[in-house]
Amino acid sequence: MVSISGFKKIWSEKARQDLENPARPYVIAPAKWLGAFRAGIPARFKRSEFRITLIAMVAGGIAGLCVSVMSQIVLFAHHVIFLVSSNTGISGTQAITPLRTFLGPALGGIVFGLSLLLQSKWRPRLPVDPIEANALHGGRMSVRDSLAVAGQNLISNGCGASVGLEAGYTQIGAGFASNIGRYFEMRRSDLRILVGCGAAGAIAAAFDAPLAGAAYAFELVIGVYTIPALAPVAVAAFMGDMVAKGLSHPPFVVAVSIQNIGFSNYPLAVVLGALSALVGIVLMRLVTFVEQSVRQRWLPPLARPILGGCAVGSFGLYSTQVLSAGHGALHLLRDIPQTALVLGTILVLKCFASAVCIGTGFRGGLFFASLFIGGLLGKLFAIGLASIGYMPDEAMSLFIVTGMASLAAAVIGAPLTMIVLALEVTGVLSLTGVVMLSVLVASLTTREFFGYSFATWRFHLRGESIRSAQDIGWIRSLTVDTLMWRDVPMAARAMRLGDFRMAFPLGSFRQVVALDEDQTYAGLIDVARAHGSELDELSDVLVVDDLTTLANQKLLPKMTAREAADAFDVANTDLLAVVESQDQPKVIGLLSEAYMLRRYAAELERSRREALGEAVDG
Amino acid sequence: MSLNDLISREAILPSLKAANKKQALQDISDRAAEVTGLAAREIFDSLLQRERLGSTGIGNGIAIPHGKLAKCNRITGVFARLEKPIDFDALDGAPVDLVFLLLAPEHAGADHLKALARIARILRDPVITTRLRATRDADGLFLLLTQVQASHAA
Structure with a gap:
């Protein structure tokens, strides 16, 4: 029997080993039949594209399962904390009491602070995310770290902090994929593709958008598109989406009704793209500003999320739309009548809420926040155009979707993903030209004037010279x-x-x-x-x-x-x-x-x- | 490399009075400091450090102490004719009365070795050493060293 001190000793020894080797393998305990299957694989099949595609299918399915489970946990948390009963989430519900609106994120900050305390004791190192894993560690990720990240992401989003779940989804999907690949002793290049497959399955499941999932994997996680990688990545995305659908994961649909798009909208899309880039850059810099502002000696790291939670709770008192990722609010964006002043205020508060949450240490990303902020910007843009007399029927829906994709492209650094996502979630192909133009302008402007996406900007601030997921680990x-x-x-x-x-x-x-x-x-x-x-x-x-x-x-x-x-x-x-x-x-x-x-x-x-x-x- | 490039008239000590090896090296270091502008202490320390690894007395009353210094920017020599021979732990055990100090930059590499080889070849010629021992003024010694070099080169 192991005593408590003995147990602690084992833990501290493991923590020391982890620190010395950040990408130490964590192999999932294999079932006997799986071991036999692995041992019995003929050498020729080991290098076959069929093999990695089959394994990618499993990885994609697991990612879809994780996404469904995580989203259900968050819905349950929202129901318990905010008494939200519908699938519109917190941000789409007006009837949350001020007390719950404030206390939800504030208490979430306390719970999150405690989780940081536990993490600093048991896993005192920065978890490796899928981009970093592929850029530096040949696709090696830890399942335990990924579970910890996903858990903290659930706490953050579940309590109403203004962060999305996509970071947790891709982390857990890629983490499992990496370990499955290592169990099957896959080569470095195949393991990197498999990490992309896990992320593809997760994004596909989250947005019911397999093409966007695959594009996300190529653009952000693998770093380059190749034909041999297409089958595994696409199959993983498809499987992720299928499993999530099978488990009744709520589909992500942005309802638009656009018949014909006039030529006059194209130059306006260019302007919106440039504006999106500007807001995106401000948002990324704002996160850093908050992060540096709260990094004070007198403010212990564990107190920072509590402070952040209180701040976000206060913002939520103005409008619940700034809370959580913003799914519900985005769904309702087109149909809620709002003045430019209200919209502008929500946009600014949402930017601050997201920056405060990430800056004070809450776990999560800007994927969905940037989609929602982009949607707000697009609507504001359309209202602005209407005020000067330009009011075609399609303007509102068109610019909401275009703003969504453009701002997310500027922040996430994945233009193709956002173009495809806009098409998949609306189901309207006639948007292609306008969305593509605006996204490209946003992406180009951000790259030219800022040079980073949010992920690479964070690496840059940490002193890592990672500019993409391309393999520089060797x-x-x-x-x-x-x-x-x-x-x-x-x-x-x-x-x-x-x-x-x-x-x-x-x-x-x-x-x-x-x-x-x-x-x-x-x-x-x-x-x-x-x-x-x-x-x-x-x-x-x-x-x-x-x-x-x-x-x-x-x-x-x-x-x-x-x-x-x-x-x-x-x-x-x-x-x-x-x-x-x-x-x-x-x-x-x-x-x-x-x-x-x-x-x-x-x-x-x-x-x-x-x-x-x-x-x-x- | 010509000996003209290594030594100047000011770098000749025609009748150095030194009681022992350490004092001789100290006095020659002082003159080298005047010629090069480097600190005498630094020169002396580098020479002592080298002597600790093995004496630079090459026999027949001749020594070529040398050292490399980071701040030195060119290979520079100082010649001293001692009034009275001193013990220098030379290879043959004979006391030394002709000392040619050579200082080189740290990165001198082959040039430093070539300069040492040239000096050794000249000072091992008994005709030249006899003349050097018989000459008591700086001008004469300077002329002898530089002319001898020219005749050797021919």
Whole structure:
């Protein structure tokens, strides 16, 4: 029997291991028959596209199941906390008492703060999201971290915090997919696709939009579209959607009635796209502003969500539309008559509510919030046009949908996903031109003037150089200690040249490492130069120290290939010694620039072929 | 590399009086500091550090102490003729009375070694050392060192 202290010891040991290896495998305990199935897979089938497609089908289905379960939990929470009985959610219900409106998010902040406390004790590290997993960890994700993220996302959304569930959906879908892939010992490139499949299944299930789910996976999670990845991703999206439908997950439909779209709407779509980009950039910066404002010594991290919850609760007193993700409010947006002033106020409050929630630490993303804010902006835009006399029948619905897609494209950084989503949730293909134009303007403007999506902006603030989900993990894993030669010829600094010549005859080595009295690095000796005839007369006088060069230039084991290339450049040499650390310059290896560049080029080629879906050995 | 580039008239000590190796190195370091503008202490420390690894007395009363310094920007020499030979822990155990100090930048590499080799070749010629020992003024020593270099080059 394990005592409590013993249990704690095991936990702390596990936490230490997790910190040392953030992408440590968590393999789901396999059923015996599954193990037999895995063991019995013929080698040819292991690399088949059929295999990954079948596995993607399972991953997509699991994602759909998770989305359904999570949305039901949230509906239940909304029912208990806010007495909301319909599927319109909090944001679509006006009849919530002020007390519940305020206390819901405020109490949610307390519960969330406690969850942060538990997390800091048991999982004291940042969970890896699907984009980061694919960019840096070859698609490796932890199920426990994903469950923790999903749980915290449920608390946040369930108590009315102004965040969507999409981050939790994709996290859990991708997390399970990653672990299924690892159970089946899938290759790095296939595992990355499978992470995309999990996310595709989740988004497809959440919006009843399989095409948008697949586009989301390609644009955001895998980072590149390839034909071999299409089947698994599309099948996963389809399965996610099917499972969610089968479990009666409420479909996401934006009702619009548009017959014909006049040409005059196209230039207006351009203007709306640019406005959406502007609001999107402000929203992303606002999150950072709030985050930095609450990061005060006197305000403990656990108190921040409580503060955020109280703030959002106060905003909710003006209109419940600013609470939670905004599903209900978006459904009703077209039909509720509202003045420009009210709409503008709700738009500003919703932006603040989302920024405050994420900035104070609530778990969730801006996916749905940006759809709703975009819808508000579109409606405001249409009202503005009406005030100057432009009021065709289709304007309201058209600009709500266009604003929705454009602002979400600016914030999420997935233009194709948002175009397809707008078409799938409305079912109106005639929107294509206007939506596409506006989304592209929003996306282009954001990229040009801001340069980030919300996800990459957050990575940037954390100091990560991730600009997309494209696999750069191999570059980071190609470190000096994986490339260096460990068998290093060494000579003491005080060794006489004559003795050195005997110990290292011409042709034996190119360079020898000179060592100090305390066995630390003192420089490199060119063996050919040491054998130069002009030094014959001095062979009894010169010592190794006289021949050393590059005493101050050395490599460290954790340097990446790129950093090492810079070091070679600065030192103007093609061979450098590798030392344990700057403080402890004990020599552990040698690395040549030519060998490093050869390996780098080979890995680059391998990565390129994997990205294109070509067969790669090993 | 020509010896002209290494040494100047100001870098000659024609009759250095030193009781021991340490004092000789200290006095030559002081002159090297005047010639190069580097700190005398830094020069002295680098020479001592090198001597700890092994004496630079090459035999026949000659020593070529040398060191590399980060702040040094060109290879520079200082020559000293000692009034009285001193013990220098030389290879042959003989006392030293001709000292050629060589300072080089840390990154000098092959140039530093070539300069050392050239100095050693010149100072190992018994005809030249006899003349150097017989000359007592700085001008004469400077002329001898630079002209000898020219004849060797020819």
